[in-house]
Amino acid sequence: MLRHARQTVPSKGQTAPEAPAHMPPPKAAGTRAAKTSARPDGEPVRTLVIDVGASGIKATLLNDLGRPVGERVRRETPPSGMPGEVMDTVVALAKHFEPFDRVAVGFPGVIVDGIVKEAPNLAPEWQDFNIAEVLQARLKKPVRVANDADVQGFGAIAGTGVELVVTLGTGVGTSLFVDGRLVPNLEIGARKLRDKALKKVGKEKWNKRVAKFVRKLDGIFHFTRLYIGGGNSREVDVSLLPANVTIVSNVNGLVGGLALWRDGAQGPVNGRSSAGQEKAEDRTAA
Known part of the structure; x- marks a missing residue:
């Protein structure tokens, strides 16, 4: 459930692209x-x-x-x-x-x-x-x-197109950027991806849920790129995800x-x- 409103990525296994130096960031x-x-x-x-x-x-x-x-x-x-x-x-x-x-x-x-x-x-x-x-x-x-x-998004995005960030940890966080500009306070309900759910249903079923969630986000936002971070990003099976989805560092x-x-x-x-x-x-x- 979308509760509040909040970018060409490398192939699977590649790292996120470098941010353009000319892009200026935010006011928080x-x-x-x-x-x-x-x-x-x-x-x-x-x-x-x-x-x-x-x-x-x-x-x-x-x-x-x-x-x-x-x-x-x-x-x-x-x-x-x-x-x-x-x-x-x-x-x-x-x-x-x-x-x-x-x-x-x-x-x-x-x-x-x-x-x-x-x-x-x-x-x-x-x-x-x-x-x-x-x-x-x-x-x-x-x-x-x-x-x-x-x-996390400001540290990961390329600054062009529609970019989504999903953080998987104790809970699930999401953020949306359009040409490098943040659309703040995006909260998309994804309780079935929380850490408790991962421990309850196991990695295989949880990864199917992650893939389904990514498809849902693509249907809503038609994102250029999606970045997945958070503590449980290490559990994500990238083979189930499209090529414009990248696992990024929690740093x-x-x-x-x-x-x-x-x-x-x-x-x-x-x-x-x-x-x-x-x-x-x-x-x-x-």
Whole structure:
């Protein structure tokens, strides 16, 4: 069920195409972006990118080209999924990366103006929680927040045509881009693809469901390309999928965060990671 509205891909097994350097990216919820990519002392801006998932919270620092400049760190998401505990974990994780200049957050829910409208894989208490405002107050840095599948998309897309991103982890996330521009807050119900469903019915039947879902999306959007990420993307049988579907690295969920700090038109992040660059630890369920 389509609840909200949110691009020539290589053959199966090939990595996603490089993003064109001229594409400028997005304006996301939170504070206004800086108009320069350098600090007053002339040093490049350091962007802390945080990917909040239902089972894990990951973070890294990015340079101005969207490339990691340090290690990638992961912490377990508090089992309660409550806002206070998750925010405490995020803040503690952020302290590990100091100093940084600004923050981009991918969050597993619908985000409007920095406010969580729903987070089905966490806790009901997230509804109407102003995550951008709370984090900015605690970190003393400007913060921008977007849906995690949208952020993953910015790290994966080519920037032309109709591109869809599907993230398979604890839940299922989706994002839609048209010529590099995000159509925000796309939420397409796919409960039969969740992690619980995979464990219940097994990989073979689950993959048939994935293939059916992809056909459904093609019938609705007639996509140019579709990218599949998330922790369970490693379980996907690409032989059941058309050639314009690509498995992408979960690192894109961090690299795409740089796009949240680009004013103007939305588009992909140059220098994103490809599927072939993904390490085993980057395939942890989101």
